Amino acid sequence: MVLLHGLRAHLQQDYLRGRFRGIYERVTTTRFMAAPTLRVIQGSAKSCPTWLDFPSTLVALSPFDKSKPCRFRVSREDASKAARARRLQPIWDIWSAVIGEPPPVPNVRIWGVNVPAEEGLTTLVEAHACFRGVNRALAEDDNGDNVVAYILKPSHFYEHVTTNMVCAASKRPTPQDLVYALHVRLDIPCDLESATIGVITHGGFVRVGSEDSLLPEDHASRYTSRLW
Amino acid sequence: MDDTITVGTDLFARYAPVAVYYEDADTVEYIRQDVPSVNRRVDGFLTLVLDMTSRKPIGFRLKGFKNFYLHHIKNTEHEDREEFLYLVGVIEKAIEIAGNKVFEPEAREAYDQACQIAKEDNAYLRELPDAA
Numbered sequence: 001m002v003l004l005h006g007l008r009a010h011l012q013q014d015y016l017r018g019r020f021r022g023i024y025e026r027v028t029t030t031r032f033m034a035a036p037t038l039r040v041i042q043g044s045a046k047s048c049p050t051w052l053d054f055p056s057t058l059v060a061l062s063p064f065d066k067s068k069p070c071r072f073r074v075s076r077e078d079a080s081k082a083a084r085a086r087r088l089q090p091i092w093d094i095w096s097a098v099i100g101e102p103p104p105v106p107n108v109r110i111w112g113v114n115v116p117a118e119e120g121l122t123t124l125v126e127a128h129a130c131f132r133g134v135n136r137a138l139a140e141d142d143n144g145d146n147v148v149a150y151i152l153k154p155s156h157f158y159e160h161v162t163t164n165m166v167c168a169a170s171k172r173p174t175p176q177d178l179v180y181a182l183h184v185r186l187d188i189p190c191d192l193e194s195a196t197i198g199v200i201t202h203g204g205f206v207r208v209g210s211e212d213s214l215l216p217e218d219h220a221s222r223y224t225s226r227l228w
Numbered sequence: 229m230d231d232t233i234t235v236g237t238d239l240f241a242r243y244a245p246v247a248v249y250y251e252d253a254d255t256v257e258y259i260r261q262d263v264p265s266v267n268r269r270v271d272g273f274l275t276l277v278l279d280m281t282s283r284k285p286i287g288f289r290l291k292g293f294k295n296f297y298l299h300h301i302k303n304t305e306h307e308d309r310e311e312f313l314y315l316v317g318v319i320e321k322a323i324e325i326a327g328n329k330v331f332e333p334e335a336r337e338a339y340d341q342a343c344q345i346a347k348e349d350n351a352y353l354r355e356l357p358d359a360a
Contacts, residue, residue, distance in 0.1 A: 051239075078250040086243045087262045105239055136272035137292030139254045144292075159264050168239035175280065178266060183253070202253035204267040205280065222269055 050104040060124045063148045066228045072184050073199045088160040096121050096157035097180040107167040114171045120156030127152050133224025152180045178205045247353045254294050258351045259287035270338040288342040294357040312352040319343045
């Protein structure tokens with residue numbers, strides 16, 4: 001009976017030692033090792049495609065004084081979301097109308113219909129009109145008062161094509177009755193002395209009005225005021 | 229939706245229509261085709277998206293969506309709400325709210341077109357605004 005009891009105790013001790021060895025070692029070694037620290041690792045595990053790698057900031061004419069330059073940050077969140085849904089046309093539009101470069105995809109600069117690749121595109125600094133206030137709620141901003149819209153008129157833009165295996169971007173003329181409206185959310189408060197004063201959020205082609213072929217139709221009701 | 233975007237992302241992959249909430253723009257977008265398009269503003273809530281070539285509606289945008297959702301939809305939902313938010317219901321709610329105002333015939337037609345697209349495609353939103 002005593003032998004049996006001793007054997008059971010021995011087995012239990014062995015079992016427990018084996019089972020909790022990991023914890024035991026961790027407890028004993030952590031006394032002598034520095035605790036691991038959290039480190040921020042820049043970037044993601046997978047590389048971002050070049051066509052989604054917008055410049056982090058872009059130069060524009062100040063909404064408040066056309067004679068002065070300012071800088072806006074470029075939001076990549078919505079573009080990434082669109083890309084995940086395989087919707088690339090709005091991304092191609094931004095490259096064409098705002099950044100002024102063809103979307104950086106293979107063969108874009110050498111494929112026949114695209115050459116010369118940058119001709120006809122516009123950059124943000126070439127905007128010819130600027131409005132403030134979008135007369136609608138935008139997240140926490142009930143009236144969209146802190147949104148400014150830059151109007152651009154690229155003569156050409158890139159279309160996302162999936163049927164041509166040579167190049168996924170094909171340059172085509174912009175219809176005459178369209179302009180590109182780019183929306184920027186101003187920082188609150190908007191400090192004109194800071195390096196950037198707002199973030200570029202989204203844009204799109206809109207029809208021009210019958211009275212002015214350079215301005216969006218209904219611009220008087222669409223926006224609160226014209227800045228320049 | 230495949231969530232990966234890498235250098236190797238297939239530039240020639242076909243787009244499958246899906247409703248997406250864009251947080252920076254505070255807009256829900258539902259588009260049938262990934263083609264060059266023109267935005268036709270209907271009012272502060274709805275924009276119809278037209279094919280740039282044919283100028284026929286291929287989708288719509290619901291603007292100021294977070295605000296609209298918090299004020300008009302979230303409170304009316306039950307605890308056992310569905311996982312998805314069907315967009316036809318959202319558009320119908322917008323029409324109901326604007327009901328007292330007189331819809332101009334053109335705007336009414338635009339709302340009907342958006343409603344039809346949402347209904348035909350059974351479009352739904354899976355991801356709601358953050359604060360929702």
